[in-house]
Amino acid sequence: MNPNDSFAPEPFPETGSSSHQEIYLAVGAALSAWEHSELHLTLVFSHLIGDGAHSEAAFRAYGSAIAFSARADMVIAAADQVLAAHPERDELVPKFRHAINLIRRASTRRNEIAHGAAFAYCSALSQGICCATCSRRSLTVACARAWSAARASPPTPV
Numbered sequence: 001m002n003p004n005d006s007f008a009p010e011p012f013p014e015t016g017s018s019s020h021q022e023i024y025l026a027v028g029a030a031l032s033a034w035e036h037s038e039l040h041l042t043l044v045f046s047h048l049i050g051d052g053a054h055s056e057a058a059f060r061a062y063g064s065a066i067a068f069s070a071r072a073d074m075v076i077a078a079a080d081q082v083l084a085a086h087p088e089r090d091e092l093v094p095k096f097r098h099a100i101n102l103i104r105r106a107s108t109r110r111n112e113i114a115h116g117a118a119f120a121y122c123s124a125l126s127q128g129i130c131c132a133t134c135s136r137r138s139l140t141v142a143c144a145r146a147w148s149a150a151r152a153s154p155p156t157p158v
Helices: 020-048 056-064 068-083 089-114 122-127 144-152
Strands: 117-122 137-144
Touching: 020 056, 020 068, 020 089, 020 117, 056 068, 068 089
Parallel strands: none
Antiparallel strands: 117 137
């Protein structure tokens, strides 16, 4: 993990998990953590629009936006309006925007996890070596697009 960027993509590992179950558990934990983040943003949105922390109207409005980027924009718009008159606006707005930007970065990683797939992975594939010659097979979570790209230009058989 990059200590300066918590959401930077990791390189493919040489070896991965030895079981699908371990990957499925990690994916489930990551997606559940994401949903907790979404819940907290819904609560923030509800507070900002002045309808209370558990407002059904705020929850429905927040949930009506399909893409996370639209939901984040809704929260920012509400915060800009509410914080415009706040005496500590100059201190709060940059902190709030920084937090939303971090969550946007996390959203990108969430999408990689949610739309990825667990499969047998051969590290030799990324080096252009035929998988049949590689004895190091392991499981890893990888972006489906990367897998599709590798499949579109298969390595030359040896």
